[in-house]
Amino acid sequence: RGSRCSTSPYPGRALPRPPAGPARPAGSLLRWASSFSEPGPKESGPSEGQIFLSESCVKRLLEIAEGSEFLRLQVEGGGCSGFQYKFSLDTVINPDDRQGQRGGGARVVVDVDSLAFVKGSMVDFSQELIRSSFQVVSNPQAEKGCSCGTSFSVKF
């Protein structure tokens, strides 16, 4: 993992080892941390935020992403509680996207506006009886949300 950063087209912070500490949930769900930095030749200032990917998320992405597809996470206004997460598979990177370092081959891309709402969160692929889906869990910015988990409100 340490050697990856010198060949990566997105120089920035090297993919860090999974952080030890209280933030890490029990059961070793946490494997990959994507830190977001400015794409481009120069290293920009401090990272604009980190998104953590759970093992199940990486596994699922590797299963379903074809070719150059990556997982795009967006935050939209609306929904029961004010904001809602939107996951999609995309192939186009825009100038205001922030790309996470590849975590075992799985890529997550968040635009800079949405990143402000989800930095510090973890993306998990949760499989339950009612549905299997990508979910944003433990978002430090989010307050109580709606019962189905798609919508959240923001702590001010």
Add this chain to the structure above:
Amino acid sequence: MLVRAITAPVLRRWCRARRSAAAACFPLGRALLGVRGAEAAVFLQGLLTNDVTQLVASGDAPPALYAHALNVQGRCLYDVILYRLHGSTAEEPHILLECDSSVLDSVQKHLKLYKIRRKVTIAPCPELSLWAVIPGEQPGDASSLPKCADQALLLTPDPRAEVMGWRLIAKKGANLSEIIPGCQIGDVQDYHRHRYKQGIPEGVKDLPPGVALPLESNLAFMNGISFTKGCYIGQELTARTHHMGVIRKRLLPVRFPAPLPSAGIPAGADILTESGRRAGKFRAGGGQLGIALLRLAHAGEPLRIALPGHSVSLSASTPQWWPKADAK
């Protein structure tokens, strides 16, 4: 923008019909916000109680829509009327949003907070003026009101209730007698009196943000809510109340038989039955009229408000425009 050439015979016929029932035009102190962009309707859909897609569905759909913006807890924040300005679905959506002018900044901030990346622009429209056109004693037919010249952007029935007549949006400084021949310009206080007589809440005094509940404020009776659209802010409590709860209190028009002290009645004043049981709270009013949030079980009884020094009596009534079966 719809402009129809008005022929003289049509005008004469219309003026004759309205001779004994001149419509009154009231300049409203409400602000207009323009929301334009490809995603204007989708953007507003997630923020308002009513189905905005109905407003932009086709060029024939009614061009006005009443709705509330709620907070996450399901309480009213702002009451708004939306107007569709663009003509057909081929054009870029252009929606005007009417709100209480004292909260224009808050409404703008609220919209901008949830905008994030939506392709919409939000800007006030100080170059436009908003009027209410209230019919006289005779009931009028909305389609018989001519739209005249290019000074009128939109003339449409008030989406809340037929008794509220029409809403007119014109350029600021437009000559109203050119747009609606024979109408009288009235004092906006008379407009408010008409509203309180009919029990139509409007603005932050009648619907205090964070306090008023949409269903108790008769939002459903005023065609302001859709129970079949997708998620919007505050939907959970509203949908749950509608499907499972019983609405025991509603905003009702009240009348004070005796002239009031000059200070008026304070908002939130407790209303009691003759025997002293709590019947509700006074919300707002003017002169000898007002609206109050009252328990429906006590709404038909003689009521009073205890002010320091003396007691003021009042009576409530059920508005005629409420759906008959639902006056419970």
